[in-house]
Amino acid sequence: MSQNLSLHDLSILLVEPSSTQARIIVEHLANVGLNKIEVVHNGRDALTEMKRHVPDLVLSAMYFEDMTGSDLVETMRSDSMLEYTPFILVSSETHPHNLEPIRQAGVLAILPKPFDLADLKRALYGSLEFLDPEALEVSHIDVEDLRVLVVDDSRFSQRHIQHILHQLGIEHISLAPNGREAAELIRDERFDLVVTDYNMPEMDGQQLVSYIRNLSDQPELPVLMVTCERDDSRLASVRQAGVSALCDKPFDVANIREIARNLLTL
Numbered sequence: 026m027s028q029n030l031s032l033h034d035l036s037i038l039l040v041e042p043s044s045t046q047a048r049i050i051v052e053h054l055a056n057v058g059l060n061k062i063e064v065v066h067n068g069r070d071a072l073t074e075m076k077r078h079v080p081d082l083v084l085s086a087m088y089f090e091d092m093t094g095s096d097l098v099e100t101m102r103s104d105s106m107l108e109y110t111p112f113i114l115v116s117s118e119t120h121p122h123n124l125e126p127i128r129q130a131g132v133l134a135i136l137p138k139p140f141d142l143a144d145l146k147r148a149l150y151g152s153l154e155f156l157d158p159e160a161l162e163v164s165h166i167d168v169e170d171l172r173v174l175v176v177d178d179s180r181f182s183q184r185h186i187q188h189i190l191h192q193l194g195i196e197h198i199s200l201a202p203n204g205r206e207a208a209e210l211i212r213d214e215r216f217d218l219v220v221t222d223y224n225m226p227e228m229d230g231q232q233l234v235s236y237i238r239n240l241s242d243q244p245e246l247p248v249l250m251v252t253c254e255r256d257d258s259r260l261a262s263v264r265q266a267g268v269s270a271l272c273d274k275p276f277d278v279a280n281i282r283e284i285a286r287n288l289l290t291l
Contacts, residue, residue: 030157032149036061038080040071040097041115042089046138050084050115053145068092072100075107082152087116087123095126102130102181109188111152115140121255128253128274131185135275154278161193161282163289168194171289172214175200176207176221176233182274186220186251193282204228208236216246218288223252223263231263238267247288251276 037054039062041047047064054062063080065071067089075083083101087094094114101107114127117138124135133155134148161168173195177183187198199214201207205228207221219237223230230250238244247269254260260271269291270284 030153032153033058033060035059035081035149035152036078037063038071038074038083039064040066040068040083040085040089040094042066042086046086053140053142056142057146057149059149068097068100071097075101075110079106079110081156082111082113082149084113084115087114087118087127095123095130098127098130098132099181102184108184111155113148113152121253125253129179130181132275151277151279155189155192158189158192158278159282161195161285163286166217166289169196171195171217172197172199174198174207174210174216174219174221176202176204176219176225176230178202178222178225182222189278189281190220192278193285204230204233204236207233208241211237211241211243211246215243218285219246219248221248221250223250223254223259230268231259231266234263234266234268247291249281249284249288251281 037059039047039050041050041064051062063074065074069091085094085097094116098112101110112132114132114135115138118124133151136144136148173190175183175186175198177186183200190198199210201210203225208228221230221233230252234248237246237248249270249272250263250268251272251274253274269288272280272284
């Protein structure tokens with residue numbers, strides 16, 4: 026990771042409806058050296074504060090009187106000023122259906138309530154990595170010449186992954202909203218890497234992997250699946266189909282860089 030930023034540099038907006046919970050989280054942040062913290066208690070005030078001053082990082086609960094954390098981050102992702110502002114969810118919510126939209130919106134981490142200091146530090150350093158990433162370097166490959174295909178039906182997730190790849194130094198990125206359109210692109214163009222979601226309409230990630238391995242003229246094309254899928258049997262089927270690597274949403278930028286480096290040097 027670049028050394029231009031440190032935890033002490035981060036300005037944080039904490040969005041927490043409970044004053045007691047807010048005080049506890051502020052104390053945790055102070056324990057790791059963060060003191061530039063603004064606290065608001067609902068989504069409306071959070072958006073107002075962000076318009077006044079864009080924070081380096083937003084830590085947010087899931088439920089407020091006026092909106093949810095999903096509503097908040099989706100509003101941010103639709104605003105050019107806030108589109109790439111790092112967002113960490115701090116919530117006791119565990120139901121996959123309720124967490125799915127926020128995972129797709131490009132959050133950097135989901136911390137449980139209560140969380141331990143190690144998890145907090147990990148999420149904060151992940152935010153630093155997102156804000157100031159180390160470029161991808163691959164032996165004998167000019168990263169600027171790499172051609173990457175990103176396949177995801179969520180426009181928020183698609184843009185989030187595209188932004189991270191750009192930050193890593195990858196310039197040539199094509200986008201597809203599902204496996205069918207991705208397959209059409211793969212028929213017409215050469216790619217060095219595919220980054221795909223699992224659950225998509227028309228042709229899902231597993232079907233896309235099967236197409237690449239069995240029907241395309243690029244059967245050795247590396248495929249990284251970045252997904253919210255939690256069903257072990259489905260993920261086992263994806264592995265059997267020939268996916269090169271799997272990564273959860275939300276994901277760590279450093280992990281994506283390391284996986285990409287490994288796949289591109291095989």
